[in-house]
Amino acid sequence: xxxxxPEAVMFWILAPLAVxxxxxxxxxxxxxxxxxxxAWVMITLAIFYIAQEALFLGIVQIxxxxxxxxxxxxxILMLVGVDxxxxxxxxxxxxxxxxxxxxxxxxxxxxxxxxxxTIGRQPVGLQAANAEGNVQGLxxxxxxxxxxxxxxxxxxxITAALGAMVLAHHERTIARPTQRESAIARFRTGSLxxxxxxxxxxxFARHNAVDVPxxxxxxxxxxxxxxxxxxxxxxxxxxxxxxxxVVDTTxxxxx
Amino acid sequence: xxxxxxxxxxxxxxxIGAIGVVVRRNAIVVFMCVELMLNAANLAFxxxxxxxxxxxxxxxxxxxxxxxxxxxxxxxxxIVAIYRSRRSASVDDASLLKR
Numbered sequence: 001x002x003x004x005x006p007e008a009v010m011f012w013i014l015a016p017l018a019v020x021x022x023x024x025x026x027x028x029x030x031x032x033x034x035x036x037x038x039a040w041v042m043i044t045l046a047i048f049y050i051a052q053e054a055l056f057l058g059i060v061q062i063x064x065x066x067x068x069x070x071x072x073x074x075x076i077l078m079l080v081g082v083d084x085x086x087x088x089x090x091x092x093x094x095x096x097x098x099x100x101x102x103x104x105x106x107x108x109x110x111x112x113x114x115x116x117x118t119i120g121r122q123p124v125g126l127q128a129a130n131a132e133g134n135v136q137g138l139x140x141x142x143x144x145x146x147x148x149x150x151x152x153x154x155x156x157x158i159t160a161a162l163g164a165m166v167l168a169h170h171e172r173t174i175a176r177p178t179q180r181e182s183a184i185a186r187f188r189t190g191s192l193x194x195x196x197x198x199x200x201x202x203x204f205a206r207h208n209a210v211d212v213p214x215x216x217x218x219x220x221x222x223x224x225x226x227x228x229x230x231x232x233x234x235x236x237x238x239x240x241x242x243x244x245x246v247v248d249t250t251x252x253x254x255x
Numbered sequence: 256x257x258x259x260x261x262x263x264x265x266x267x268x269x270x271i272g273a274i275g276v277v278v279r280r281n282a283i284v285v286f287m288c289v290e291l292m293l294n295a296a297n298l299a300f301x302x303x304x305x306x307x308x309x310x311x312x313x314x315x316x317x318x319x320x321x322x323x324x325x326x327x328x329x330x331x332x333x334i335v336a337i338y339r340s341r342r343s344a345s346v347d348d349a350s351l352l353k354r
Contacts, residue, residue: 001258001305008256015264022271022291031284038287041268045294048261054301054313057320061297064320069290069327076331077283080344086281091347099277107270114262123258124308137310138317146314153321160325167332170339 001125007051018044029088031077039070053126055134199225212237261302268295282334282344286327293323 021037021044028034042065050058090096129137142150177185187195199222201210211230213221221239223231230236268291275288297316304312338344 003256003258011256011260015260018264019267019271022268025284025287025291026271026275026278031281034284034287038291041291042294045298048264048298049301052258052261052301052305054304054316057297057301057313057316060317060320064324065290065294069324072327072331073283073287076335079335080283080338091280096278099274102277103270103274106273107266110266110270111263114259114266119306123306126305126308126310129308129310134310134313138313141310141314142317145311146318149318153318156325157321160328164328164332167329167336170336 001123001127010047010051014044014047027088029086030082031086032074035070035073035077038073039066042066042070053130053134056138201225201227209237211235213239215239258302258306262299265295265299265302268292268298280345280347282337282346283331285346286330286334289330290323290327293319293326 018041021040025034025037025041028037042061046058046061046066049055049061126134131137132140199214201214202212202225210227213223213236214225216222226236272288272290272292272295275291276285279285279288297319300312300316300319302312304310304316334344341348
């Protein structure tokens with residue numbers, strides 16, 4: 001088997017990119033950026049699979065990993081949100097130097113091992129094995145020699161799905177209030193003023209945006225008519241300029 | 256070029272993933288580093304499949320992918336369950352057994 005020049009060029013362009021993005025995954029602060037860099041590493045790996053005559057695995061890599069798994073990761077990231085664990089500060093003293101030393105030792109060992117090891121013959125290549133097509137070849141193996149692992153793996157998938165359902169499920173600690181109970185609570189607790197619902201925002205016929213407090217009959221603005229979020233942000237307009245006696249209401253003849 | 260280069264890349268990615276598992280504190284990032292290690296192992300499987308001229312390595316890589324998918328589903332469910340009770344996704348905070 002001879003590796004053609006295009007594949008070598010592709011390797012030397014994509015492999016450094018994959019290593020850089022993998023390192024970036026460790027070094028960037030935000031988990032979302034880590035996820036995007038990991039997605040890139042997975043795409044380069046998919047390209048390597050396809051280049052190495054593993055067409056089916058390359059497609060599965062893109063569909064399952066960059067598609068499903070990374071989507072799941074991003075989904076959970078959005079669900080959990082950003083917290084203190086995103087910081088890169090070292091909590092266990094001296095962990096980082098030890099980890100990096102151990103990793104350099106391990107990586108060096110692996111590289112030295114691969115460099116020294118020989119299988120005593122030339123690489124074969126997959127032309128013969130893929131003669132009928134990669135998918136057909138894989139299917140033949142999967143449904144003959146590997147049919148038992150295949151069944152076990154399917155059982156594992158079902159177990160994992162059930163496990164995720166059990167883990168994600170949680171019982172309510174208090175019973176959900178019925179409509180009747182919440183109606184009673186609304187009238188029995190708190191002021192009766194809000195029993196029928198809070199006033200809507202906006203000054204009728206003058207300015208009905210959500211950031212303008214409604215005017216009460218005595219001309220004062222109603223603070224409860226504005227969303228608490230807008231209030232906290234300060235995105236609120238003064239409603240006094242829209243009072244009837246302030247606004248110029250003289251009818252002008254349209255030309 | 257020698258197909259061994261793919262093995263070197265695989266070893267490098269595996270090592271980087273291992274550092275990430277130890278160093279990072281966000282459980283989700285730790286988990287992504289585990290995924291990186293699994294992917295690196297898959298690359299080695301595919302490369303060995305090519306070197307040996309049989310498809311067994313690719314079948315193994317396929318099984319690894321399925322197992323990784325299961326692992327992601329269960330692992331992320333655990334992270335969400337821990338986050339629900341402790342309001343944190345940091346691996347340092349989940350030290351309940353220590354005290």
